[in-house]
Amino acid sequence: MADLKATGLTSKGKIPTEPFGDRAISFEPEPGLGEGRMILNFGPQHPATHGTLRLSLELEGEIIVSAKPDIGFLHTGFEKLGENRNYNQFITVTDRMNYMSAMSNNVGFALAVEELLEIEVPPRAQAIRLIMAELSRISDHILCVGLQGMDLGAFSVMLWSFIQREKLYDVFELTSGGRLTTSYTRVGGLAYDLPDGIIPRIKAFLAKVPEIIDEVEYMLSHNRIFIDRTQGIGVLTKENAISYGVTGPMARAAGVDHDLRRDRPYMGYQNYDFDVPVKTEGDAYARYEVRVQEMRESLKILDQALDNLPSGPVNCLGGKVRLPGKDEVYTKMESLIHHFILSMPGHGLETPKGEIYHATESPNGELGWFLVGDGTSIPYRARVRPPSFYNYSAIRTMIEGKPLADIVSVLGSLNVIAGELDR
Amino acid sequence: MSEEKKDVESNDEKSSDFDIDPNPKQEWQTREKVMAEKVAERFELDAPVVFRGQYEFTVEASRIVQILRELKEDEEFAFNRLTDVTAVDYLKLEGYEERFAVLYFIYSYEHKTHLRLRVWVDEDDPRLPTVSGVFGAANWGEREVYDMFGLEFIGHPNLERILLPTNFGSFPLRKDYPLRGRGERDDFPRLRRGEKEDL
Numbered sequence: 001m002a003d004l005k006a007t008g009l010t011s012k013g014k015i016p017t018e019p020f021g022d023r024a025i026s027f028e029p030e031p032g033l034g035e036g037r038m039i040l041n042f043g044p045q046h047p048a049t050h051g052t053l054r055l056s057l058e059l060e061g062e063i064i065v066s067a068k069p070d071i072g073f074l075h076t077g078f079e080k081l082g083e084n085r086n087y088n089q090f091i092t093v094t095d096r097m098n099y100m101s102a103m104s105n106n107v108g109f110a111l112a113v114e115e116l117l118e119i120e121v122p123p124r125a126q127a128i129r130l131i132m133a134e135l136s137r138i139s140d141h142i143l144c145v146g147l148q149g150m151d152l153g154a155f156s157v158m159l160w161s162f163i164q165r166e167k168l169y170d171v172f173e174l175t176s177g178g179r180l181t182t183s184y185t186r187v188g189g190l191a192y193d194l195p196d197g198i199i200p201r202i203k204a205f206l207a208k209v210p211e212i213i214d215e216v217e218y219m220l221s222h223n224r225i226f227i228d229r230t231q232g233i234g235v236l237t238k239e240n241a242i243s244y245g246v247t248g249p250m251a252r253a254a255g256v257d258h259d260l261r262r263d264r265p266y267m268g269y270q271n272y273d274f275d276v277p278v279k280t281e282g283d284a285y286a287r288y289e290v291r292v293q294e295m296r297e298s299l300k301i302l303d304q305a306l307d308n309l310p311s312g313p314v315n316c317l318g319g320k321v322r323l324p325g326k327d328e329v330y331t332k333m334e335s336l337i338h339h340f341i342l343s344m345p346g347h348g349l350e351t352p353k354g355e356i357y358h359a360t361e362s363p364n365g366e367l368g369w370f371l372v373g374d375g376t377s378i379p380y381r382a383r384v385r386p387p388s389f390y391n392y393s394a395i396r397t398m399i400e401g402k403p404l405a406d407i408v409s410v411l412g413s414l415n416v417i418a419g420e421l422d423r
Numbered sequence: 424m425s426e427e428k429k430d431v432e433s434n435d436e437k438s439s440d441f442d443i444d445p446n447p448k449q450e451w452q453t454r455e456k457v458m459a460e461k462v463a464e465r466f467e468l469d470a471p472v473v474f475r476g477q478y479e480f481t482v483e484a485s486r487i488v489q490i491l492r493e494l495k496e497d498e499e500f501a502f503n504r505l506t507d508v509t510a511v512d513y514l515k516l517e518g519y520e521e522r523f524a525v526l527y528f529i530y531s532y533e534h535k536t537h538l539r540l541r542v543w544v545d546e547d548d549p550r551l552p553t554v555s556g557v558f559g560a561a562n563w564g565e566r567e568v569y570d571m572f573g574l575e576f577i578g579h580p581n582l583e584r585i586l587l588p589t590n591f592g593s594f595p596l597r598k599d600y601p602l603r604g605r606g607e608r609d610d611f612p613r614l615r616r617g618e619k620e621d622l
Contacts, residue, residue, distance in 0.1 A: 077595065079596060084602045242532065270447045355479070370526070
């Protein structure tokens with residue numbers, strides 16, 4: 001009985017003979033495995049996997065003959081949850097997908113629902129969302145660059161970038177109340193307007209960022225060890241990048257000149273002046289360079305956005321989309337009615353019967369939402385197209401035929417977020 | 424932003440250097456409309472479903488591989504990226520011909536246009552051909568659809584579960600699968616209300 005308890009099964013339950021299916025580690029020699037070959041499990045608990053990724057590698061000496069990625073350890077059923085939560089409740093779930101840049105996910109989802117409802121938020125809300133999305137891009141890239149350095153032995157870069165990320169999280173905390181899981185946007189606006197005195201604080205932070213980027217570059221860009229372990233390592237060709245649906249900095253490092261912010265502008269990106277860095281090498285070093293340059297471009301966008309921040313409301317007013325403010329609910333009959341309609345079960349948002357796909361450029365690539373509206377306030381289907389999923393699917397082309405030590409360098413440059421990969 | 428638009432903007436009250444282009448969608452929506460007309464004419468497809476300026480064609484399962492291959496390889500269309508593959512279970516919605524639909528989102532880097540193709544899949548025979556020979560991205564995308572909906576892609580090189588454990592008994596994104604409770608873990612004992620687990 002004690003044994004059964006230890007396995008977490010009850011006497012009623014059938015004990016599966018193969019508790020992990022194919023995932024059970026087999027100690028039998030693999031049939032057909034040649035002389036001098038071995039199977040190595042890389043992950044799921046390995047410091048370089050940044051989350052729970054597992055690669056089942058077949059090695060000949062230290063050369064990877066074949067790699068079998070095994071994902072899903074962090075599967076949480078977010079899409080199923082999306083079919084049972086209303087649109088505003090689902091925003092909190094989007095935080096948990098790419099937890100390195102939760103703001104970006106919040107913004108992307110809110111924009112997709114607004115596309116379905118065919119509404120547009122006021123200019124101030126758009127500008128604040130854009131500022132938050134770009135800040136989260138800096139937060140994501142600065143950490144990724146730091147971790148890429150750490151994986152290859154440059155530990156101090158990671159610590160420096162973490163210090164900056166903490167300061168950026170202070171900004172997020174002041175705006176949204178949360179550091180990691182922000183849940184800042186709402187359908188039809190924002191949870192709150194910016195607090196007083198936040199703009200000078202963001203500017204003070206941004207004034208320091210170029211310094212930090214310079215320092216990181218000083219530590220890494222001409223570092224012989226870093227260059228040896230990234231240049232020519234993990235090469236993703238342009239053909240493979242396109243075929244595997246790779247997007248974001250990874251695709252741009254491989255020569256795909258595409259950025260949704262420039263090519264299909266949303267949220268007012270067409271009004272800002274910025275460049276899209278593109279490299280053609282496709283290796284880990286190119287990905288690092290693209291990320292560093294994108295941070296500089298984000299700084300440009302942020303400077304323009306902060307200087308031209310419009311005033312006015314941050315929520316769609318008068319409609320039956322966004323909850324009215326508390327002062328109005330307490331004083332106006334109509335607002336009270338709207339409040340009840342929006343918050344009571346069985347009522348809420350009225351979505352049209354239709355299906356839309358809306359994509360935004362998240363720090364990792366194209367974050368797409370496919371929403372099926374059925375007339376109620378709960379999506380009939382909420383599909384997320386996670387950038388990490390398709391970015392990671394190309395990993396075999398980057399590591400097969402290469403030495404084992406390359407994997408650490410490649411994984412560091414991919415910035416695969418397991419929460420988003422497995423959802 | 425085109426030069427004309429900039430001029431128009433500068434004539435009215437804009438004094439600062441911050442130009443505002445209110446509707447960038449118009450440009451690509453006209454482009455996608457032209458593209459959709461060309462696609463419909465070439466492959467003799469039925470009129471697309473248009474919602475919010477997005478075009479969606481319904482295609483028979485037997486033709487999907489050939490159509491996607493031609494859309495990818497013909498330079499006139501150049502839909503070279505498969506953005507996503509997903510499915511929808513229409514069990515609880517009225518007015519749809521079949522239970523499952525598989526959706527292919529394709530994108531052309533050259534023309535910067537999106538297009539969506541839909542294939543209906545029969546409930547009793549949930550099978551359709553794979554497009555993983557055309558797009559590398561379809562390999563994992565179709566595996567996820569199989570994992571979540573149980574639709575079989577004929578000819579797929581490695582059709583097994585991707586996110587869930589291989590011994591997971593059901594397909595959780597089907598609409599008859601409950602959010603919680605029965606069916607959640609198929610190798611655990613099934614309890615009723617008020618029943619206590621006998622440890």
